[in-house]
Amino acid sequence: MSNDYSDVDEQPDDDAPIQEARVWQGNGWTARVIKNDDDEGWAVAMIKDGEPEPALVGPWTMGRDKKNPKPLDVNAFNTLVKTANEVIRRHEQQLHAQLHKNVFVSTDDGQVKVALDIVPDEDDAYATLTAFDPYGEQIAQVRVPPTFKLSVTSASAWIEKGYKKP
Numbered sequence: 001m002s003n004d005y006s007d008v009d010e011q012p013d014d015d016a017p018i019q020e021a022r023v024w025q026g027n028g029w030t031a032r033v034i035k036n037d038d039d040e041g042w043a044v045a046m047i048k049d050g051e052p053e054p055a056l057v058g059p060w061t062m063g064r065d066k067k068n069p070k071p072l073d074v075n076a077f078n079t080l081v082k083t084a085n086e087v088i089r090r091h092e093q094q095l096h097a098q099l100h101k102n103v104f105v106s107t108d109d110g111q112v113k114v115a116l117d118i119v120p121d122e123d124d125a126y127a128t129l130t131a132f133d134p135y136g137e138q139i140a141q142v143r144v145p146p147t148f149k150l151s152v153t154s155a156s157a158w159i160e161k162g163y164k165k166p
Contacts, residue, residue, distance in 0.1 A: 020072070022071070024072040029047065030047045033072060044059075048084070102114060103150060107159060112133065114131050114159070127145065128144070129144050129166070131159065131163060139163065
């Protein structure tokens with residue numbers, strides 16, 4: 001008769017995050033210390049779970065032996081997560097600013113806000129030009145090419161033409 005007992009606690013947990021010197025996972029991120037191809041140093045890549053590319057790649061500190069990288073630890077990882085999240089947030093803000101613009105035009109009826117909202121699409125990108133009265137009520141809306149350049153001049157011209165498609 002065989003005494004083939006295996007203790008469940010000794011089994012590796014396949015779902016447990018990796019927390020090693022060169023790879024650290026947690027909080028939806030993986031930090032991976034990699035050889036820096038540009039020089040003889042090291043870099044760290046921060047990859048958000050489910051994403052194919054790193055959100056952030058930056059230099060990594062050399063260890064005491066001046067050959068190998070400093071090992072990752074919980075404090076360094078948490079700092080890297082915070083930095084990578086900030087990079088993504090700034091990228092999203094920049095993208096939002098590129099896709100959503102507005103100007104204000106003074107008219108006889110008061111100030112009109114004109115907004116340009118671009119809808120990016122590989123096959124059918126377009127934009128909408130929308131006018132709002134001083135109370136935020138929509139006055140008019142037309143579809144325009146995504147390349148439409150919104151400025152006070154172009155918005156004023158649209159308003160003067162009775163909100164007809166520019």
